[in-house]
Amino acid sequence: MQTSLTVNGQTREVDHDARQTLLDTLRDGLGLTGTKKGCDHGQCGACTVLLNGERVNSCLCLTAMHDGDEVTTIEGIGTPETLNALQKAFVESDGYQCGYCTPGQIMSATALFEEVKKGAPSYVSADLEAPTFDDAEIAERMSGNLCRCSAYPMIREAIAMSREVK
């Protein structure tokens, strides 16, 4: 099958099997291996990318269903020479150990900032109509990203720190 995607601002035509997931298209088809495969079943968040600006698990997306859609991966938000503010905060806070979950954590937190800006509620918001932004909110809103090294406190710190500099 043929599908056209806009990946990190560039139009890419991909030729793929109907069964291919967006995760496999990115990694195997386009060589963008920053996005990781942890569980392949929606349980870990390592494969998180932005799809039309919203965070999703790319392992649970069929490429065939996303013709014309926009995808942003970790390769699209900064480079090793020019890290963005959130990437810098992860480095400064030691927001990782092995680093495997990190691209997913960073893409997820990128979307989290937008969600908070729009006033989206979470399960722990005291007032559904006026959510706040504190440590408990970060933990709840990031619960779709597991970290096998359990760097959670530093991940939350990096996210809080990066929000302050914004």
Added chain:
Amino acid sequence: MRSFDFHQSGEIGDAAGALGREAAIIAGGTNLLDLMKIQVMTPERLVDITRLDGLSAIEADGENLRIGALVTNTHLAGDSRIRAGWPLLSRAILAGASAQIRNKATTGGNLLQRTRCPYFYDTSQACNKRAPGTGCAAQGGAGRMLALFGTSPDCLAAHPSDMATALTALQASVEIRAASGEIRTVPMHEFYRGPGDSPDIETVLAPDDIVTAVLLPAPRAGTKQTYRKVRDRASYAFALVSVAAIVKVEDGRIAEASLAYGSIAPHPWMNHAVEEMLVGQAPSDDLFARAGEALTAAPAPHPDTEYKRPLLRRTLIAALREATGLSESAHGVDTARIPA
């Protein structure tokens, strides 16, 4: 994953025509793709309905709301009208899965998600729901996620949806389009079928029916609403038990109560005897203890779910205490109002 014929529809009649016993609708794909990867579901054709018009909006119909089947869980939970008028629904949806999954998951797909019984997921095991007539490996096996009520000798599995539990307490209904084009509306409590001797058939849907919307009746302004979910970890886990409660206290007495229970039956569970015990009475620990006893009187069908009886009892009591103001810690208790 088995190979399949991929059919993307731009028109609902075309989608219905492509459906049938060997085909499956795909919406968000968050449940179906997971099950297809491990060959628990092996449709020969996938009918992608995500490009159909008219199924992605939340529309007012007087004081009622019509929620299109393709409205995502995130969109629904965050809608300002839902947060104001039906806060139970926002809380229940936000209690489920993760932000990533809720961004993709749809209203129709959430209702139709399959059970989390581990034997249903394991194709080397007997399971009447996955492979009719093979038996039920959960009986005699491990079963702490199974149901308490409404089971049959052929299947003890529970329905895991948080959203469907809230919709049941809110007395919503499901709008369905038949292949003929005829539209019918089925109340939540009649949408799911008990397992009986065919646990593979879970709802009243025919293979070529399409869920087009969920209809929410006018908000119960002034009611206190809460969704209390108990799980193995604080977030991103399925419920062991859950209670959706809508309660109104007037002049020191319970004037209204609508309750539904999740992850304890093959579908969201209701027990009207409990509401009848409550309405007209003053809130008290004694009253709530008796309500809990009445709810959990029946024995558990599997020894591993025996723990769910006291857990459900205590969860109901806690929800009622918070919703009636008997206890102080009222985190997650919202008051419904007519949306602006």
